[in-house]
Amino acid sequence: MDVPALHNSMSTDAVAVAALGQVHAPPVPPPQAGSPQVRPPPTAPGHFFARASEVEVSGGNFLTASRDIHYHTVRIGGGNEAGDRGTLKKRSSVSASTVAGSSSIGKAAHGDIILDPMSNYCESEIYMNQLSRQNRGFPLYDPSPQRNMPAEYKKKGICIGDVGRISPDGFFDFFFNIFLPAEHPVNDNDVPAGFSPLAPYTRKEVSFKTIRPGAFVASPSITKPGDMHDPANEHPFHCVGPTGALLVLPQGSLIEKLENSERIRKYAERNAESWYKYVNGPRGRHLVNGSLYVVTGCEKTQSGVIATFHTTIAGREFPLRFRERVDPKSEPIYGFIGDGTALSSYFIAPLENDKRLCNQTVFIHGFTRLITWARQTGMSRQAEFEFRLAGI
Template structure:
C-alpha cells in the first residue's frame, strides 16, 4: 500500500496564495485576499479596519488576524485582550503620516494581464497565470514615515508579544510570522481575480472583464465576467462618508526572535501536521494546505528570507530582527 505522502501532491496552491504571491511582486505592499475585518472583532475595530500600530498575523486564507494595537490603552474597546504588563506607545505625530488618494479606475495587475485602452476594467491575457485587483472608486494610502520609535518599541517587546500570541491566544505561530503594521491601502470597492494553468490556444488570448451594472438603489455596481478565473468583489458602502475598512494592501514589519531566545520560550521540539511534513519541502512559494506553521514561508522567501517556516538566524547580539514585508533591505536592531 503506498504511503500517504506518496499520494499527496508536492504543493497545494490555494486561491489566496496564488493571488497574494502574484500581486506581491508588483511592490505595492502585501496584498490581503480578504480585505474586510473579521466579524468576531469589536465593533469599534470593524468600523475602520486595520490601523497603523496593529499587531497581528496573516492567515493562509489571506485574512489579517488582529491581536492588539500598540498605540491604544488596555481599556480601549479595540484592545479587548493585550499581553501581560502591556504599556502602549505614545502616539505618532500626524505630521509623520504620508497620505495619498488613489484615483477611481486604478488597478494593479501582473505583467501577464494587459488593460485595454477603454474606461472600463477590461483585461486581456496571453498567458496561463496572472492576477488583477480593480478599484472602481479608488482608495487611500496611509504610511508612517517616522519608524524609529516604533522599531525600538517592537524590539523591546517582541519576546512578550510572542509569549502572549502563542500562549494566551494559542496561535502556535512560527518565528518570523508576527507583524506590526506601518501603513495600509484601503478602498471603498474592489474586484480581485486570479488564474493559473489556464489552457490558451497558441496566438490567442482570453478576456477578463469587471464591468458596471445598473442598480436602482446604488447607481452602479461592478461584476466580473471572468471565464476561468477565480474572482470576488465588494461594493461601495450605501452611505457616502462611511469609514474605509476594506484593506487591500498592508505595509508592516515582520518580527523575529533569535533562535536561542525562541528555544527558551517554546522549546526545540517541532510538532508538524501531516501536510507540513509532506507539502512544505519544495520551498517553491506555495501555501501548504492546512499548515499554520508554514503559512508564511512563501512570502518571506520572495525577499530573501528563509523558506523554512519563516525562521531567521541572528546572533546573541541581535536578539530581535525586524524586517519590512515590502522589498526593502532587512534592518537589525541591537538590544542590550
Template structure:
C-alpha cells in the same frame, strides 16, 4: 514540477573528434576512471578512451522515479498574494474586510497603523492588539499582553498620504487593461482585461483607493525590540495563535478601498491569443444614484471575487487591499527557551511533504516563510548578538528610486578616501 529535459544528442561526427571545450560544456557530473572519463550530458552518457579514440554511445538511462517531484499546488489566496506582492504596492490581502468577530469599533475602521497581528493562510489580517491604544480601549478590549504600556502617539506629519483616483488597477505582466475609449472618472466603473497564461492576477479599484503609511518609525522599532518576546509569549500562550517565528506582523501603513474586484488564474496553457475578463457595475440605486454593485465576467478558468454593494455616502473606508509593516522574529535562543525545539507541521503540509525547517511551538501560519526577510533591522537584547535579539523584516518592500548622481557621489567618495 516536471523533470528538466536532457540535452539533445550531438551528431556522431562530433563525437569522433572530441574537443575539451565541446566535451565539458554544460557538464553536470564528471568522473575519471583510469584512462577513461564519463561525461553525463542530460539523458546521454559519452565514454571516451584515450587508447581507443572512438566514442561509445550508450542508450539513455531510464528516468529515476524518486527524482520526479509532484507539481506545487497553490491556493487561490497564495497565488494572488504571491503574484501581486511583486508589484511593490504592499503586502496583498486576499480578504480585505475586517474579521466579523472583532469589536465594532475595529470593524468600522479596519487595519490601522500600530496593529499587531498575523496574516492567515486565507489571506485576511487577523488583528490582535494595537500598540498605540491602552488596554481598556474598545478596540483592544482588554485583551492585550500583560503589562502593555502603549507607545506615545506618532506625529501626523510622519504619515505619508496618497490618493489614487477612480479607475485604477494593479496587475501582473500577464494581464493587460483594454482601452475602452472612456474616461477613468468613475462614471462607468468598467474594466476589461486581456490575459495570457500560465498565471496572473489583477486587482481592480473602480472607485480608487487611499494610502496612509508611516515613514518614520524609530520609536516604533525600539518599542518592538523591547516587547517582542512578551508579545510572542502572549499570542502563542494566552491567545493560542500557533504562530511560527516571524509570523507576527506590526502594521506601519495600509491601502484601503470602498470597492474592489480580484481575479487570479494559474495553470492556463500559454497561447498566442489571450482570454478576456471584465469587471463592471451591475446595479445602481435609481432612487439615490449612489449605490453600486460589481461583478466579473470571464471567458477563461479564473477565480474571481468582489466587494459588496457600495453606498458612496455611507460605506466606511475599511476594506484593506494592501498592508505595510514588519514581521517580527526572535533569536533562536529566545525562541527555544520560550517554546522548545519540537517541530509540528499542519496535516496539509505533512501530506505535501513541506518542511518548515524551523522551531515551531504548535504549527505554521501565514506567509512569512516565503516572503519575509527582505530588509532587516536587528536589535540585541544582550551580548548574544542576533541569536539573542529581535529582527524586524519589511513585509512589503518598495523599490528605491535611483538617480545617476548616486554613481558620481559614490565615485567621488571612493576617490577621496583612497
C-alpha cells in the same frame, strides 16, 4: 474619497528621530500545492514558544540582516485559523482550469518565481503570490475586517500600529494596537501581560496618497488596453497564462504610511518576546518565529474586485472584462466576465449613516522581528532580521 480617521488620537508633539531605512522584501516564494505555508527563515525554530519554557538554539547561529538582504520569505499564516472572518465578499463561480500534479516550482525568464501550472492552488495563494511583487505592499486577499472584532475596529479596519498575522486565507488576524491603551474598545482589554502603549504619533509623521477611481493592480500577465475611465460599463483586460491576479478599485483608494518608524522598531525590540508568549499562549495561534507583524502603513478602499487564474497552458491568451453596475438606489455590483478560466469576487464596505465606510484594506506595510533563545544564558536575543512587507 475622504481621509479616514486613524485609530489613535494624534499627540501635538513631533517625534524627532530618524526614519527606518527602506528595506524591500523580495518576492514571496509560492507555496507548495495544497498548502498555504511558506518556507520559514533558516534560523527560526519550528514551534517557537508553542509550549516551551526552555528553547535552545544549537550553535548560537543568530541571523543578521542589513538593508541589502535578499532572503525570499514573507511568512503567510502559521497557526490555527481565527473564527468567522466576516467579509462582505461576493464570489462568482467561474472555475479555473487547473490540473493536480507535480508541486515543483519554476522560474520565469525575468527571474520571478512562478507557480507550477500542473499543480492546484487556492485563490488566496495565487493572489498573494502574484500581487506581492507589484511594489504596492503586501496584498490581502480578504480585505474586510473580521465580524468577530469589536465594532470600533470594524469601522476603520486595519490601522497603523496593529499587531497581527497574515492568515493562509489572506486576511489580517488582528491581536492588538500598540498606540491604544488596553481599555480602548479596539484592544478590548485583551493585550499581552505588562502591556504599556506607545505614545501616539503625530499627523505630520504620516504620508497620504490618493489613488484615482478605476485604478487597478495586476500581475505582468495582465494588461489593460485603453483608459479605465471609459464611460462604457465594460472594461477589457488581456490575460496570458499560466498565472495571473488582478485587483480593480472602482472608487480608488487611500494610502497612509508612517514615515517615522524608529519608535515602533525600538518598541518592538523591547516587547516582541511578550507578544509571542501572548499570541501563542492565551490567543492559541502557535505562530512560528518571524510571523508576527507590526503594521506601519495600509491602503484602504470602499470596494474592489479580484480575479485570479491558473491554467495548465503557458502562453494561452484570453480576455477578461470588468463590468460595473451602479444604481443610486441600490448597492453597486461589480464583476468580471470571461470564458471560465478566471475566478472572481468582489467586496464592498457597509454603509454607516448613509455613508460608505473606507475600511477594506487591500495592501499593508509593516515589519517583523525574529527572536532567538539560548539556554546557556537564560536570556532572549532578538536577531536583526527586520524587513518591510513587500513593496514598501
